[in-house]
Amino acid sequence: MNREYIYPAFGRFWHWAQALLILFLAVTGFEIHGSIRFFGYEHAVRFHNFSAWSFLVLIAFAIFWHFTTDEWRQYVPTWKNLRAQAEYYLFGIFQDAPHPTRKTRLKKLNPLQKLTYAGLKLLVIPVVVTSGLLYMFYRYPQKYDVLALDVSALQPIALAHTAGAFALICFLVAHLYLTTTGETLTSNLKAMVTGWEDIHGEPHTTTAAATAPVAAETVPQTR
Amino acid sequence: MKKILLALVGLAIVASLVVTAVRRSDAGPKPIEALRQTYRTKTKPSVDHALFTQLKGPFAKPQQVTAACIGCHNGRHTEVMASSHWNWERIEYVEGKGIRAIGKKNVLNNFCIGVAGSQQSCDKCHAGYGWADASFDLKDPLNVDCLACHDNGGTYAKKVAGAGMPADGLDLALVAQKVGRPQRTNCGTCHFLGGGGNNVKHGDLETAQFDTTRDVDVHMGTDGADMSCVDCHTAVKHQMLGKAYSLSSMNRNRVTCEKCHGAVPHEDDLLNQHGYKVACQTCHIPEYAKVNATKMVWDWSTAGKLKDGKPYEVEDGQGNHAYMSIKGSFVWAKHVKPEYVWFNGTASHHLLGEKFDPAKPLVLNPLYGQYDEPDAKIIPLKVHRAKQIYDTKNLTLIQPKLFSAKPGDGGFWGDFDWNAAAAAGMKEVGLPYSGSYGFARTEMNWPVNHMVAPKEKAVSCEECHTREKGRLASVGGFYMPGRDRSRWLDGLGKLLLLGTFAGVVVHGGARYWFWRRRQGGK
Numbered sequence: 001m002n003r004e005y006i007y008p009a010f011g012r013f014w015h016w017a018q019a020l021l022i023l024f025l026a027v028t029g030f031e032i033h034g035s036i037r038f039f040g041y042e043h044a045v046r047f048h049n050f051s052a053w054s055f056l057v058l059i060a061f062a063i064f065w066h067f068t069t070d071e072w073r074q075y076v077p078t079w080k081n082l083r084a085q086a087e088y089y090l091f092g093i094f095q096d097a098p099h100p101t102r103k104t105r106l107k108k109l110n111p112l113q114k115l116t117y118a119g120l121k122l123l124v125i126p127v128v129v130t131s132g133l134l135y136m137f138y139r140y141p142q143k144y145d146v147l148a149l150d151v152s153a154l155q156p157i158a159l160a161h162t163a164g165a166f167a168l169i170c171f172l173v174a175h176l177y178l179t180t181t182g183e184t185l186t187s188n189l190k191a192m193v194t195g196w197e198d199i200h201g202e203p204h205t206t207t208a209a210a211t212a213p214v215a216a217e218t219v220p221q222t223r
Numbered sequence: 224m225k226k227i228l229l230a231l232v233g234l235a236i237v238a239s240l241v242v243t244a245v246r247r248s249d250a251g252p253k254p255i256e257a258l259r260q261t262y263r264t265k266t267k268p269s270v271d272h273a274l275f276t277q278l279k280g281p282f283a284k285p286q287q288v289t290a291a292c293i294g295c296h297n298g299r300h301t302e303v304m305a306s307s308h309w310n311w312e313r314i315e316y317v318e319g320k321g322i323r324a325i326g327k328k329n330v331l332n333n334f335c336i337g338v339a340g341s342q343q344s345c346d347k348c349h350a351g352y353g354w355a356d357a358s359f360d361l362k363d364p365l366n367v368d369c370l371a372c373h374d375n376g377g378t379y380a381k382k383v384a385g386a387g388m389p390a391d392g393l394d395l396a397l398v399a400q401k402v403g404r405p406q407r408t409n410c411g412t413c414h415f416l417g418g419g420g421n422n423v424k425h426g427d428l429e430t431a432q433f434d435t436t437r438d439v440d441v442h443m444g445t446d447g448a449d450m451s452c453v454d455c456h457t458a459v460k461h462q463m464l465g466k467a468y469s470l471s472s473m474n475r476n477r478v479t480c481e482k483c484h485g486a487v488p489h490e491d492d493l494l495n496q497h498g499y500k501v502a503c504q505t506c507h508i509p510e511y512a513k514v515n516a517t518k519m520v521w522d523w524s525t526a527g528k529l530k531d532g533k534p535y536e537v538e539d540g541q542g543n544h545a546y547m548s549i550k551g552s553f554v555w556a557k558h559v560k561p562e563y564v565w566f567n568g569t570a571s572h573h574l575l576g577e578k579f580d581p582a583k584p585l586v587l588n589p590l591y592g593q594y595d596e597p598d599a600k601i602i603p604l605k606v607h608r609a610k611q612i613y614d615t616k617n618l619t620l621i622q623p624k625l626f627s628a629k630p631g632d633g634g635f636w637g638d639f640d641w642n643a644a645a646a647a648g649m650k651e652v653g654l655p656y657s658g659s660y661g662f663a664r665t666e667m668n669w670p671v672n673h674m675v676a677p678k679e680k681a682v683s684c685e686e687c688h689t690r691e692k693g694r695l696a697s698v699g700g701f702y703m704p705g706r707d708r709s710r711w712l713d714g715l716g717k718l719l720l721l722g723t724f725a726g727v728v729v730h731g732g733a734r735y736w737f738w739r740r741r742q743g744g745k
Contacts, residue, residue: 094737157704166716
């Protein structure tokens with residue numbers, strides 16, 4: 001058994017900060033939506049707005065990190081092993097079959113994860129963030145000296161935001177469950193906390209992996 | 224290098240803080256404390272009217288007082304005579320009806336209905352002397368009653384059923400020597416008691432406000448700002464700012480909160496932004512009729528019952544009339560939550576002689592406005608509901624004659640005969656009466672503007688932003704977070720969430736089952 005360093009420090013910070021923010025935004029957001037009562041409406045709105053801005057700052061840092069470190073390449077969807085990964089979750093997992101893909105520092109995501117996370121990053125989060133910004137700055141009509149967006153109806157903005165929120169909490173539930181599908185029930189969780197994951201099988205040094213160009217190994221060339 | 228960078232960052236932070244602070248004080252509202260100081264300083268008259276020989280009297284007739292006033296304040300009578308306090312009508316553009324002269328003189332309400340035929344009694348509140356019937360000369364300046372509004376001695380009063388003449392036995396010279404800027408008693412004597420009793424009409428204007436607390440009215444509280452009516456209802460050339468939509472139609476001459484408080488009075492921008500579409504009053508007047516009850520329902524159809532041939536009254540146990548032979552049955556309420564509507568500042572009026580459909584309630588002064596109009600805001604309302612007399616053949620409201628000085632003249636309050644009252648009243652206004660009458664349901668809208676609560680008692684977020692039974696539950700045309708949602712989207716979202724949970728349970732359960740089987744197999 002080997003230990004392998006999968007998640008670097010900033011990646012872990014980003015992950016957990018994002019997790020807490022999304023959870024908190026969901027609780028306060030669904031209170032604003034009228035689905036639950038917890039903080040009281042006024043507090044829910046203030047907390048939601050504050051954590052929304054925090055989330056935006058985090059996103060800005062995360063985007064910078066993803067591009068400066070080339071981490072973004074890990075999220076480019078691929079057909080390779082996609083079928084095998086799906087078959088693993090549908091059948092193999094019950095028979096204690098080995099994972100079809102191997103986690104390394106430069107290949108932290110399996111093909112299904114790549115697809116899901118790319119969808120989150122390119123579709124769900126942009127929808128929620130854009131509609132959220134419109135929600136904050138939408139006022140009708142533009143008047144006095146408060147800067148505002150002159151949009152004539154809140155409804156489409158609010159509905160897009162709600163739809164995105166539902167998608168995110170569904171992801172959250174599935175994501176939490178899938179953390180238990182690692183080598184052991186908690187090995188994925190431990191790795192996300194410490195950065196190190198226990199890997200069974202062939203020794204695999206980070207230096208060996210690092211010498212191989214990432215794009216060539218995991219991603220079809222896109223440019 | 225590091226030090227320089229740190230210094231630069233520090234400098235940037237300090238600079239941005241300074242800029243923010245400066246911008247705030249520039250754009251900020253006039254501080255509330257400055258407003259308090261302004262209005263706490265009570266103006267003193269610059270002259271002592273008691274020393275004027277012109278006012279030594281004695282005055283045998285009130286018209287002589289008016290002559291003395293005009294003697295120095297020359298020309299002022301023309302200003303008064305151009306006002307609605309004098310004319311009881313003003314020129315208004317009524318949508319769909321054109322330019323009309325409307326006012327107390329000729330518009331029906333659903334309280335005492337209308338003044339026509341009953342001027343002897345109703346015109347007690349006219350700012351003039353002797354408007355007893357249609358023959359009154361509105362062009363005679365000597366009939367202007369200066370004292371009703373300018374008596375600061377508190378001794379002036381008008382005679383009951385005296386057509387606006389002063390009460391008997393007054394020392395008019397003494398009254399004239401103590402004139403000054405109108406006080407709340409001058410305005411309140413009529414405006415607090417409209418409709419025949421305290422707080423009958425407005426609900427937010429009543430005799431408690433002669434001397435009240437901040438809790439009841441944050442502006443008029445004598446323990447607070449202690450403002451008088453004319454501090455807000457300022458006047459230029461005797462034309463008062465502000466009007467009631469029971470009688471006016473146009474979006475003009477309104478008293479606004481913004482005049483003193485600015486358009487962005489809150490420190491919190493989120494609250495300021497509400498001001499685009501929500502009137503200040505909506506949040507800051509959580510309830511009206513805070514001290515004494517106001518009349519909510521007036522049913523004229525039960526009027527006229529007599530005991531031993533005499534009119535009688537029944538109390539409701541709260542000190543209010545539940546029934547009066549002369550007026551019918553009433554429902555009163557205290558601490559009333561307003562109703563809310565979109566309002567763009569324009570209203571219509573049901574005018575005398577117009578036909579209507581008695582099958583549904585007739586709104587005497589519909590207020591216009593909806594979400595997508597730039598000027599429309601949500602405002603609080605007192606809605607007064609009534610049943611009042613109408614002509615069942617002509618399908619018009621009836622102006623009944625209520626008061627008459629002598630019996631047998633048709634006045635309902637003396638003769639208790641609806642037919643005679645209807646005939647006499649309709650004759651007075653020059654409209655036909657078929658001879659058959661009934662009672663129709665009518666409604667009147669009274670925007671609530673007074674009894675502003677201290678800010679701690681403003682309506683809380685949850686009272687509107689709530690799924691059910693919120694204050695704005697019936698105000699439509701827009702999406703309000705907390706109240707509105709798409710049932711379709713929410714249903715789909717819940718289904719998706721349930722599906723995810725089900726998937727987790729099934730998948731996890733299967734993993735567990737296979738794991739147990741493998742354990743058993745070993």
